[in-house]
Amino acid sequence: MQAKDTLLQLKIMKKLLILISVLLQMTQFAIANEGLHVSGFGNLGLVYSDSENYQFRTDISKYDDKMSPTQVNWDAISNLGIHFEYRVNNNIDAVAQFFYRGQDSFSFDDYTNLAFLRYRPTANWEIRAGRTALDIYLLAEYRDISFAYPWAKVPTEVYGLIPHRSLDGIDFTYHDQTQPFDYRIKFYTGHSSSQIGGLDYKEALTLEELFGVSLELSQLNWLVSIKHTQAKIDDNTQSTQLLTDQLNRIPDALWQNRESFINGFELAGKSARYTSIGARYDFDPLSIIGELSHLDGDSSIFRKVNSAYISTVYSLDRDQFFYSYGFTDTDTYRFEDQTLRLDLLPLETAQLIFAINESSNYFSSSQSTHSIGWRHDLSDNLAMKVQLDRTFIDQGGGSLWFFDGFLQTSPKEAVTAVFVSMSFTF
Amino acid sequence: MRILMVVLTLITSTFWCVQTRANSVVVIVHKDNPNNQISKRQLIDLYMGKYVAFPNGEKAMPLDVAAPDALKRDFYKKLVSMPVSRVNSYWSRISFTGRASKPREQENERMLVNYIAQNPNSIGYVSRAQFNKMNSKQIKIIMELYE
Numbered sequence: 001m002q003a004k005d006t007l008l009q010l011k012i013m014k015k016l017l018i019l020i021s022v023l024l025q026m027t028q029f030a031i032a033n034e035g036l037h038v039s040g041f042g043n044l045g046l047v048y049s050d051s052e053n054y055q056f057r058t059d060i061s062k063y064d065d066k067m068s069p070t071q072v073n074w075d076a077i078s079n080l081g082i083h084f085e086y087r088v089n090n091n092i093d094a095v096a097q098f099f100y101r102g103q104d105s106f107s108f109d110d111y112t113n114l115a116f117l118r119y120r121p122t123a124n125w126e127i128r129a130g131r132t133a134l135d136i137y138l139l140a141e142y143r144d145i146s147f148a149y150p151w152a153k154v155p156t157e158v159y160g161l162i163p164h165r166s167l168d169g170i171d172f173t174y175h176d177q178t179q180p181f182d183y184r185i186k187f188y189t190g191h192s193s194s195q196i197g198g199l200d201y202k203e204a205l206t207l208e209e210l211f212g213v214s215l216e217l218s219q220l221n222w223l224v225s226i227k228h229t230q231a232k233i234d235d236n237t238q239s240t241q242l243l244t245d246q247l248n249r250i251p252d253a254l255w256q257n258r259e260s261f262i263n264g265f266e267l268a269g270k271s272a273r274y275t276s277i278g279a280r281y282d283f284d285p286l287s288i289i290g291e292l293s294h295l296d297g298d299s300s301i302f303r304k305v306n307s308a309y310i311s312t313v314y315s316l317d318r319d320q321f322f323y324s325y326g327f328t329d330t331d332t333y334r335f336e337d338q339t340l341r342l343d344l345l346p347l348e349t350a351q352l353i354f355a356i357n358e359s360s361n362y363f364s365s366s367q368s369t370h371s372i373g374w375r376h377d378l379s380d381n382l383a384m385k386v387q388l389d390r391t392f393i394d395q396g397g398g399s400l401w402f403f404d405g406f407l408q409t410s411p412k413e414a415v416t417a418v419f420v421s422m423s424f425t426f
Numbered sequence: 427m428r429i430l431m432v433v434l435t436l437i438t439s440t441f442w443c444v445q446t447r448a449n450s451v452v453v454i455v456h457k458d459n460p461n462n463q464i465s466k467r468q469l470i471d472l473y474m475g476k477y478v479a480f481p482n483g484e485k486a487m488p489l490d491v492a493a494p495d496a497l498k499r500d501f502y503k504k505l506v507s508m509p510v511s512r513v514n515s516y517w518s519r520i521s522f523t524g525r526a527s528k529p530r531e532q533e534n535e536r537m538l539v540n541y542i543a544q545n546p547n548s549i550g551y552v553s554r555a556q557f558n559k560m561n562s563k564q565i566k567i568i569m570e571l572y573e
Contacts, residue, residue: 123479377511
């Protein structure tokens with residue numbers, strides 16, 4: 001076990017060294033080239049949680065091969081990004097961003113967060129093609145850029161269930177100033193891929209035929225945003241496919257509704273919809289930020305999830321103090337189909353029912369969190385943050401956390417988590 | 427006594443006005459730029475990446491200045507009442523998401539003025555004192571920010 005850990009650490013160090021050398025070479029190229037602008041951002045943070053059952057993760061794209069025995073996690077909120085902008089002329093520029101947040105593979109694709117060409121025919125119109133940030137919720141585009149917000153992390157209740165970060169496609173934006181507000185409307189389309197995972201496993205989840213619209217109305221001291229995105233899930237995840245294959249073996253005579261059940265269960269070709277309404281209002285020295293989000297889909301796995309948060313931030317010159325409350329609520333799924341003749345089937349069928357319940361509750365998060373915290377800007381580009389979370393997890397509702405066991409048996413628990421981080425830009 | 431008070435008040439307010447003017451930050455563009463003035467709201471939109479264009483709709487290229495350090499602090503304090511760290515925090519959610527590019531930074535006021543003299547679509551700021559000292563014929567003031 002120890003040899004395996006050492007090997008893993010060596011692999012991670014090797015990847016980091018390769019990444020740093022690539023970044024250094026790119027920076028040297030940038031210095032030699034006047035049209036190129038290089039900048040970056042990062043966060044170094046640790047998370048401590050007092051639970052022996054649950055371990056913190058930012059979202060469901062994170063997976064792990066084991067629970068940390070010390071309950072202290074350095075990987076959860078630490079990251080590093082480097083950002084390149086190349087101005088071709090007054091109308092065209094190119095942007096590329098490479099981002100490390102603990103990915104365990106080293107493909108160029110996995111580390112490329114942004115890579116697009118932008119054409120601005122006028123000051124009002126903008127067209128971008130390539131890989132852009134997925135503008136699905138209010139903070140989604142900059143959820144990993146810790147220096148951009150006062151909290152140590154974005155509210156997990158809303159952002160924890162969204163593993164997708166980028167969109168491969170095209171977007172069109174129109175923005176203008178009117179009285180009494182500015183407005184910005186964006187249409188985007190393409191596809192998006194991500195991993196979803198937990199303890200000991202990870203699977204690919206790709207959204208195809210993704211279409212979305214984002215409308216923002218703003219003044220300097222307020223913002224209202226409404227966003228809606230819909231997409232088709234391209235295929236079953238590996239575990240869903242395995243389970244579907246097993247269910248298909250049950251004869252029609254012993255399960256009349258088999259076909260319609262499988263049709264409602266599997267992910268392939270099913271629609272997923274994301275809607276959010278968010279707002280921010282600043283009345284110096286206070287700011288209020290809040291968002292309501294709704295996720296649903298046509299599969300029993302991708303069911304209705306309502307979540308929200310509200311945060312009050314008190315700003316002094318270099319300090320920000322905040323209190324936030326967030327919640328997410330989903331009904332727990334229980335398989336109920338009287339047409340399945342369990343009495344005539346082998347005992348192992350009960351395990352399939354257990355697996356259906358487990359899969360269908362993957363997105364069933366049910367919890368609420370109170371957070372208090374402090375951000376202190378040590379310099380113009382360096383901030384220190386401390387945050388204390390108290391999360392109340394409902395029974396079977398712990399899917400936002402790493403849990404060493406079956407989700408449907410995850411216990412009700414109140415977890416305290418402490419976040420300490422240094423975030424920076426350069 | 428009353429006359430003395432009036433004279434003292436006049437002297438003090440004149441001194442205060444001169445001081446305020448001397449401490450002001452002037453917003454400058456190329457002399458051929460067709461825009462002769464800009465409102466504070468337009469300048470905020472332009473420097474905060476919300477609408478990066480001049481009042482006539484022409485695309486603009488805003489510039490920041492690195493030194494003296496106090497000038498940038500003073501400019502943003504006067505413009506949006508924010509410390510530079512909070513302006514940087516705001517910009518990190520604009521620039522790192524690829525929404526807009528941060529104002530390009532020039533090393534000092536002289537380099538900024540030279541850049542504007544060669545790029546008619548750019549806009550920048552210098553202190554009133556430095557503007558008076560440089561006396562460049564290639565630039566013009568379109569706004570002045572006081573306390």
